[in-house]
Amino acid sequence: MIDCGEGAQIRMRQMNFRTARLGHIFISHLHGDHCFGLMGLISSWGMLGRTAELHIHAQRDLEPLLGAQLRYFCDKMPYSVIFHAIDPARHGLVYEDRTVCVYSLPLKHRVPCCGFLFEEKPQDRHILREMIDAYQIPIAYIPRIKKGEDYVLPDGTRIPNGRLTTPPTPPIRYAYCSDTAYNEDLVPLIQGVDCLYHEATFEEEFLKRAQETQHSTASQAATIARKAGVKKLIIGHFSARHSNQENLLKEARAIFSDTVLGMDKGVYPIVGEVK
Amino acid sequence: MIDCGEGAQIRMRQMNFRTARLGHIFISHLHGDHCFGLMGLISSWGMLGRTAELHIHAQRDLEPLLGAQLRYFCDKMPYSVIFHAIDPARHGLVYEDRTVCVYSLPLKHRVPCCGFLFEEKPQDRHILREMIDAYQIPIAYIPRIKKGEDYVLPDGTRIPNGRLTTPPTPPIRYAYCSDTAYNEDLVPLIQGVDCLYHEATFEEEFLKRAQETQHSTASQAATIARKAGVKKLIIGHFSARHSNQENLLKEARAIFSDTVLGMDKGVYPIVGEVK
Numbered sequence: 001m002i003d004c005g006e007g008a009q010i011r012m013r014q015m016n017f018r019t020a021r022l023g024h025i026f027i028s029h030l031h032g033d034h035c036f037g038l039m040g041l042i043s044s045w046g047m048l049g050r051t052a053e054l055h056i057h058a059q060r061d062l063e064p065l066l067g068a069q070l071r072y073f074c075d076k077m078p079y080s081v082i083f084h085a086i087d088p089a090r091h092g093l094v095y096e097d098r099t100v101c102v103y104s105l106p107l108k109h110r111v112p113c114c115g116f117l118f119e120e121k122p123q124d125r126h127i128l129r130e131m132i133d134a135y136q137i138p139i140a141y142i143p144r145i146k147k148g149e150d151y152v153l154p155d156g157t158r159i160p161n162g163r164l165t166t167p168p169t170p171p172i173r174y175a176y177c178s179d180t181a182y183n184e185d186l187v188p189l190i191q192g193v194d195c196l197y198h199e200a201t202f203e204e205e206f207l208k209r210a211q212e213t214q215h216s217t218a219s220q221a222a223t224i225a226r227k228a229g230v231k232k233l234i235i236g237h238f239s240a241r242h243s244n245q246e247n248l249l250k251e252a253r254a255i256f257s258d259t260v261l262g263m264d265k266g267v268y269p270i271v272g273e274v275k
Numbered sequence: 276m277i278d279c280g281e282g283a284q285i286r287m288r289q290m291n292f293r294t295a296r297l298g299h300i301f302i303s304h305l306h307g308d309h310c311f312g313l314m315g316l317i318s319s320w321g322m323l324g325r326t327a328e329l330h331i332h333a334q335r336d337l338e339p340l341l342g343a344q345l346r347y348f349c350d351k352m353p354y355s356v357i358f359h360a361i362d363p364a365r366h367g368l369v370y371e372d373r374t375v376c377v378y379s380l381p382l383k384h385r386v387p388c389c390g391f392l393f394e395e396k397p398q399d400r401h402i403l404r405e406m407i408d409a410y411q412i413p414i415a416y417i418p419r420i421k422k423g424e425d426y427v428l429p430d431g432t433r434i435p436n437g438r439l440t441t442p443p444t445p446p447i448r449y450a451y452c453s454d455t456a457y458n459e460d461l462v463p464l465i466q467g468v469d470c471l472y473h474e475a476t477f478e479e480e481f482l483k484r485a486q487e488t489q490h491s492t493a494s495q496a497a498t499i500a501r502k503a504g505v506k507k508l509i510i511g512h513f514s515a516r517h518s519n520q521e522n523l524l525k526e527a528r529a530i531f532s533d534t535v536l537g538m539d540k541g542v543y544p545i546v547g548e549v550k
Binding site (some may be wrong): 006007009010030031032036037040043044061064065068072073161198 | 281282284285305306307311312314315319336339340343344347348504
């Protein structure tokens with residue numbers, strides 16, 4: 001989960017999310033709309049009998065604030081909350097497991113802030129079943145072939161891996177960048193991602209206000225998407241002054257056509273067509 | 276405002292509440308569903324440019340927890356938040372202004388907890404305009420007559436106040452009692468109130484669970500209402516296990532007929548007919 005504004009637990013219930021497997025929450029920065037939902041979420045999960053550890057990744061200032069509340073409100077919870085401090089000013093690995101790496105993406109905002117890049121680990125090559133049958137390759141060898149090894153027949157003939165497999169599915173990459181002023185330093189870090197979420201708080205007309213508050217316009221978000229050659233862009237974090245978000249979408253699409261509006265309760269595939 | 280669960284500010288916006296005149300929040304106890312909305316509310320009001328002081332009345336443990344968050348998240352707010360510690364174990368005056376007194380009502384819950392009694396101050400007697408005209412009473416005397424004084428005519432004749440006025444509108448009294456186990460000690464403190472909000476977490480069938488968790492059944496809430504001779508009862512704080520709240524209403528009405536269900540987004544007149 002990325003960020004946790006007030007009411008996140010309520011929205012999750014409304015959307016029937018299964019939260020048992022949600023083990024890590026990444027907090028971009030310590031403004032209320034990105035972290036005030038943590039206590040409610042954590043304590044409700046305790047009351048629902050959660051036992052799995054929950055890991056919070058955020059800049060270090062959150063630890064004492066959250067810790068004091070956890071000690072008071074969540075004294076006898078059946079699960080542990082583990083805090084991991086991240087340095088939002090640094091681009092680096094903040095989390096890794098069997099299938100994914102998560103990197104911090106330094107952003108430019110009024111307070112220390114970072115986005116996150118989620119990168120799937122490289123997957124195995126796809127085996128060609130008919131070749132396995134043709135060369136009568138024993139099952140025990142298949143994992144090694146999937147990793148790229150050649151196969152040597154009993155008579156010593158070497159079958160190159162390229163004849164036995166096709167390339168792996170490319171790792172999926174998703175970048176989340178909110179809240180931030182226009183920041184070209186992001187471009188090399190998110191080059192070619194499958195999906196970029198980038199804030200677009202204002203229409204271009206409010207560029208000055210965007211600069212003052214260290215936010216982006218829809219045009220700026222789309223410019224980052226275009227420069228980084230991402231596959232698609234989701235824009236969000238719209239200012240309340242823009243009641244008609246179609247203008248924001250229009251503005252972004254003029255620069256980067258594969259843009260969608262990130263709406264409340266929206267569900268967007270990371271990979272696949274923009275609707 | 277009484278209590279402030281997560282999402283309170285969101286609901287207020289949805290209902291177009293005017294919050295500029297909301298100056299006092301009374302917190303019954305420090306469970307998340309009664310106080311996790313405070314930080315969001317306070318910081319949003321700051322961003323909206325509120326300048327009026329906000330007073331929080333709650334048991335003292337909240338002060339350091341809230342204070343640490345306010346110092347971090349609400350550093351440069353244009354208004355002040357002032358904390359007033361209350362002792363939830365004691366029945367006493369916690370707030371008073373020109374028109375209203377607020378008293379704490381000790382409740383029985385798993386943590387220190389109190390309800391609140393809101394009592395209008397006595398109003399002036401109603402003047403009978405025709406008698407003012409008949410006796411040609413100067414305007415300057417009217418405020419004193421409204422307070423109950425007799426009027427003495429120039430010839431020395433004393434006109435008793437009862438001929439010049441009718442009794443004042445009785446002060447409105449509203450009692451809020453959540454969360455609590457069945458507690459007959461409340462009865463004398465809320466005798467005859469115009470409206471009682473009393474929690475009714477469970478159906479009577481779950482009496483044992485109610486006792487374990489220090490909550491009330493709908494029957495118990497209605498019994499308190501009947502014993503205290505209140506004018507009407509609003510029940511609320513229903514357990515998620517009771518998806519059909521009509522049973523709770525039926526159970527309460529069997530004991531105290533002037534009962535209504537307190538529903539999300541509901542608006543209920545303190546004085547006036549139960550619908």
